Amino acid sequence: MSKKLLLPTSIVGSLPKPAWLAPPEKLWSPWKLEGDQLLEGKQDALRIALQQQHLAGVDIISDGEQTRQHFVTTFIEHLSGVNFENRKIVKIRDRYDASVPVVVGEVARQKAVFVEDAKFLRKLTEKPIKWALPGPMTMVDTLYDDHYKSREKLAWEFAKLLNEEARELQDAGVDIIQFDEPAFNVFFDEVNDWGMAALERATEGLKCETAVHVCYGYGIKANNDWKKTLGSEWRQYEEIFPKIQASNIDIVSLECHNSNVPLNLIELVRGKKVMVGAIDVATNTIETPExxxxxxxxxxxxxxxxxxxxxxxxxxxxLSRNVASGKLSALSAGAEIIRKEFGM
Known part of the structure; x- marks a missing residue:
């Protein structure tokens, strides 16, 4: 990116984990290793994810979320004030039931969560690296609050803790910090009332680039079924993009390929950098570069x-590892087609 590479490619977040680390092709997949072996296994998986991206020609490298079970709950696991033993069933994103941890007291970050992983990845590649963190609203929506009794209050607490983590990730050499906020596509009033403000609190004081990822979810049945109810035009972005446009977030990540999102909605964030989703994660069909x-x-x-x-x-x-690798290669090859068209 420092050489002004046109169309720098990246993945949003996760890649499939090796089968020896966790059962494949599922979310919240339990670890197969323990103790020091688990730590080594996670680092080996991170090396594989890096190699997978390098071989596919990906320009901005991510960790593939190899060291975490889930994009939200792994961060929450490291906080005090949250009980993972006595779980509750809640409806996540107004879409599907899940067994989630319970906030039982004041939440606090006892230590860095991903910083050592980021330092490890930074040593392995000279390419720009991007790190994903859950956004405050999506964190609130992925647990049961039995303490603050207010989604807004809890979001502000999470925003402070995320900001602490983000500052340390920046110091560890992360070039882009991405906040995952799929909840933005569901709770429009909350986004506009306090969700965007809480996200900006999470980015406060950062000098590295920041991104917000707002999608229609993993390619799991509950999400795919929900999409079928959205009609011929998915206009959710229309509700939240004006707020994002007015924010200090640098990059907006959105879902495009095989979606019913009217592409002209991207005009609402004109001037921002846009991570255009050109790979469908809800199918095993590998896109062609064309x-x-x-x-x-x-x-x-x-x-x-x-x-x-x-x-x-x-x-x-x-997804399977072979399908994911094929999709990464298609992403890079498709970007290269456009670069050649522009003589770059």
Missing amino acids: EVADTLRSTLQFVDIENLYPSTNCGMAP
């Missing part, structure tokens, strides 16, 4: 090419 290029090309009337960052729609944890 399909990826078509998706990217179709967005160029709404985002300047220097602000276009080709990416995946969402994380790929539920």
